[in-house]
Amino acid sequence: MTALAKQNMKPAKQKIIKADRAFNIFIGIMVALVLIVTLYPIYLVIICSFSDATLVTSGQVTLYPRGMTMLGYNAVFQNQELIHSFFNSVVYTVVGTAISLVVTMGAAFTLSRKFPGKKLLSFLFAFTMFFNGGLIPTFLTVRDVGLYNKAWVCILMGCVSVWNVMVARTYITSTIPEALYEAANLDGASQLQYFIRIVIPLSGTIIAVLSVYYGVAKWNDYWTGLIYLQTRSLLPLQTILKEILASLESSRELLMSMVSDTAEQDAELLNRAQIAKYCIIVVSTAPAVVLYLCMQRFFVKGVMIGSVKG
Amino acid sequence: MQQVEKRKVSMGSRMKKTGQGILQNRWLYVLILPALVYLIIFNYLPMYGIQIAFKDYKAVRGITGSPWTSMNGFKHFYTFFNAYYFRRLISNTLLLNVLGLLFTFPMPIALALIVNNIRSQRLKKFTQTAIYVPHFISTVVLAGILYILLSPTNGIVNHLINAMGGKSIYFMNEASWFRPVYIISGIWQNAGWDSILYIAALAGVDPELYEAATIDGANKWQKVRYIDLPHIIPTATMMLILNSGSLLSSSTQKTLLLQTGGNMATSDIIGTYVYSMGLGSGQFSYTAAIGLFVNVVNFILVLSTNRISARMNGETLF
Known part of the structure; x- marks a missing residue:
C-alpha cells in the first residue's frame, strides 16, 4: 500500500471507529435506562413492604427499606380470606396446568401427524383464534352446562389455548425427526406408545415452557372468578385482590380488619393498611415470578423454537 | 352405466381406504379428543349461542326457545347504533387501541x-431475564401498583411532583390521564416480553453479513439500519396483523380495573359496557348483539390486514 492510500484510509476508518464508539455508549445508556425503568418499580414495592408505614406514605422510602418491620406481612398472613383464596389459587393452578399440559400435548402431537380429517380439525382449532362467541353467549353456555359457580370452571376455563397447541405442534415437527417414528413403527409401536415413550420424553423444553404459560395465566386470572363464581369461599386469590388493590377507596374496612390492634390511631391504621397492600403484592406475585425464574433457562430456546414459524 | 359402476367401485375403495386410515390412526383421534371437546363447549357452543343477539333472551325458554326480535331480528343492533353513547363507546375503544398500538408496537x-x-x-442475559419479569405480574397487581404509586396523597409519583413544586395530579381519577396510564403501564408490562420474537429473529441473522458489512466499511449504526431492521420486518408485519385484529376488543380486563368514577369519559369502552350491562344488569341479548358486532368487525380487520400483508411482502398468517 502506498503512503498516499494509507493517508486516505485513515480518516475513513477513524470515522467508523468514532461512530462505533458513539453507538456503544448509546447502547450502554439505553440498557441502563431500560433496566432502571423495568426494575425500579418492582424494587420499590419490595422495599416498601418491609418499611415503616408512615415513612412510606410520606414518600421517604425510595432507595432502601427504612424502619424495617414485618407488621404488614403479619397482617397479610392473619387474614383468613386471603390465605384461603391463596390456597384456592394453588389448587386451580396445579390441577389446571396438569390438565392443560396433557390435553395440549395430545392435540399438538395429533396435529403434527398426517391422518384423514386433519384439515378439518386444524381449521376447527385455528378458527377459534379469530372468532369467538363473546362474553355473554359464553357466560350463558357455561351456565347451561352447569359449570356456573363451580370450582371446576376455574380449572377448565382456558385450559386449552390454541396458540399453545400450535407452538407445541411446531416444536414437535421441528425437533423430533420423522425417522424416529418410522423406527418405532417398524418395532410395532402404536401411535400412543410412540407419543408416550418418545415424543413426551423429547419434549421436555416445550413442556417446561407450556407449564409456565399455563401456570402463570391461571395464577394471574381474576376474570373467571369475577364472572363465573359467586360463592366467596371458592374465589381465587386474584379476584379477592381486585377488591383490595384495584379501587380508589382501597377497601378500607377489609384492610383495617386485617390489623388486629384497634387501639392505634386511625391515620396509623390507614398507613398500615397501605403497607399491607405492598406485602399482598409481593406475596401474590412471588409464585409466578419464581416459577418463571426457575424455568427461565428453558425459555429462550423453547420460545424461539416454538414461535419461529417453521 | 359402466362409468357409474366404476366410480362406485372407486368411491367404495376410497371409503374403505379412509376407513382403514381412521382405524390406523385411532390413537390420534383419541389424543385430540379432549382438546376438541373443550373447544366445542367453550368456543363452538357459545358461537351457537350468538343467536340470542337476534332474540329476546328469556331464561326460562333458553337460548333456542327465546323469541326472535322485531326488525327481522336486528332490533338490538338498531338500538345500539342509535344509542346516544354509541359514538362515545366506539371512539373510546378505537382511540385506546389505536393509540396503544401506535406507542406500544x-x-x-x-x-x-x-x-x-x-x-x-x-x-x-441479565437484561433479557429482567425485561421479561413484568409480564408475569398479574393485571390486578399491576393496577394495584398503579393505584398505590399514583395516589394523590401518598403516592411516590406525586411526592416527586410536589418536591419539584408541582401540584398533585389525581392520575387515576382524571379522564385525561386514563389513556397515558393505561398505555405506559402496558408498555412497562409487555414490551420486554413481546421483544422475544424479535430477539429470536435477530439471533437468526447470518454473522457473515456483519463481517461483510465491516469489510465494506459500515459502522454499527449502519449495520442496525441495513442488516438488523430488514430482518425484523417480516416478524413485525405478522405481529401487526395479529394486533390489528383486536382494535375493537381485548382491553376489557385491564380497563375494568383502571376504571373509576372520574375517568369514565375516556375509560368507558365497549368491553366494559358489555360487562356491566350484560352481567350487571342482565341485558343478555342486547349486549350479546354488541359483542357480535365487535367480533365481526375484528374478524374483517384480521382478514383484510392479512390480505394486505400478503400482497405487500408475502407474509401471511394463514
Whole structure:
C-alpha cells in the first residue's frame, strides 16, 4: 500500500471507529435506562413492604427499606380470606396446568401427524383464534352446562389455548425427526406408545415452557372468578385482590380488619393498611415470578423454537 | 352405466381406504379428543349461542326457545347504533387501541435491537431475564401498583411532583390521564416480553453479513439500519396483523380495573359496557348483539390486514 492510500484510509476508518464508539455508549445508556425503568418499580414495592408505614406514605422510602418491620406481612398472613383464596389459587393452578399440559400435548402431537380429517380439525382449532362467541353467549353456555359457580370452571376455563397447541405442534415437527417414528413403527409401536415413550420424553423444553404459560395465566386470572363464581369461599386469590388493590377507596374496612390492634390511631391504621397492600403484592406475585425464574433457562430456546414459524 | 359402476367401485375403495386410515390412526383421534371437546363447549357452543343477539333472551325458554326480535331480528343492533353513547363507546375503544398500538408496537422492536447489541454476554442475559419479569405480574397487581404509586396523597409519583413544586395530579381519577396510564403501564408490562420474537429473529441473522458489512466499511449504526431492521420486518408485519385484529376488543380486563368514577369519559369502552350491562344488569341479548358486532368487525380487520400483508411482502398468517 502506498503512503498516499494509507493517508486516505485513515480518516475513513477513524470515522467508523468514532461512530462505533458513539453507538456503544448509546447502547450502554439505553440498557441502563431500560433496566432502571423495568426494575425500579418492582424494587420499590419490595422495599416498601418491609418499611415503616408512615415513612412510606410520606414518600421517604425510595432507595432502601427504612424502619424495617414485618407488621404488614403479619397482617397479610392473619387474614383468613386471603390465605384461603391463596390456597384456592394453588389448587386451580396445579390441577389446571396438569390438565392443560396433557390435553395440549395430545392435540399438538395429533396435529403434527398426517391422518384423514386433519384439515378439518386444524381449521376447527385455528378458527377459534379469530372468532369467538363473546362474553355473554359464553357466560350463558357455561351456565347451561352447569359449570356456573363451580370450582371446576376455574380449572377448565382456558385450559386449552390454541396458540399453545400450535407452538407445541411446531416444536414437535421441528425437533423430533420423522425417522424416529418410522423406527418405532417398524418395532410395532402404536401411535400412543410412540407419543408416550418418545415424543413426551423429547419434549421436555416445550413442556417446561407450556407449564409456565399455563401456570402463570391461571395464577394471574381474576376474570373467571369475577364472572363465573359467586360463592366467596371458592374465589381465587386474584379476584379477592381486585377488591383490595384495584379501587380508589382501597377497601378500607377489609384492610383495617386485617390489623388486629384497634387501639392505634386511625391515620396509623390507614398507613398500615397501605403497607399491607405492598406485602399482598409481593406475596401474590412471588409464585409466578419464581416459577418463571426457575424455568427461565428453558425459555429462550423453547420460545424461539416454538414461535419461529417453521 | 359402466362409468357409474366404476366410480362406485372407486368411491367404495376410497371409503374403505379412509376407513382403514381412521382405524390406523385411532390413537390420534383419541389424543385430540379432549382438546376438541373443550373447544366445542367453550368456543363452538357459545358461537351457537350468538343467536340470542337476534332474540329476546328469556331464561326460562333458553337460548333456542327465546323469541326472535322485531326488525327481522336486528332490533338490538338498531338500538345500539342509535344509542346516544354509541359514538362515545366506539371512539373510546378505537382511540385506546389505536393509540396503544401506535406507542406500544415499536417498543419491543427497539428493545430487541438494544438487547441484540449488548456486547457482554452476561449483561445481555441479565437484561433479557429482567425485561421479561413484568409480564408475569398479574393485571390486578399491576393496577394495584398503579393505584398505590399514583395516589394523590401518598403516592411516590406525586411526592416527586410536589418536591419539584408541582401540584398533585389525581392520575387515576382524571379522564385525561386514563389513556397515558393505561398505555405506559402496558408498555412497562409487555414490551420486554413481546421483544422475544424479535430477539429470536435477530439471533437468526447470518454473522457473515456483519463481517461483510465491516469489510465494506459500515459502522454499527449502519449495520442496525441495513442488516438488523430488514430482518425484523417480516416478524413485525405478522405481529401487526395479529394486533390489528383486536382494535375493537381485548382491553376489557385491564380497563375494568383502571376504571373509576372520574375517568369514565375516556375509560368507558365497549368491553366494559358489555360487562356491566350484560352481567350487571342482565341485558343478555342486547349486549350479546354488541359483542357480535365487535367480533365481526375484528374478524374483517384480521382478514383484510392479512390480505394486505400478503400482497405487500408475502407474509401471511394463514
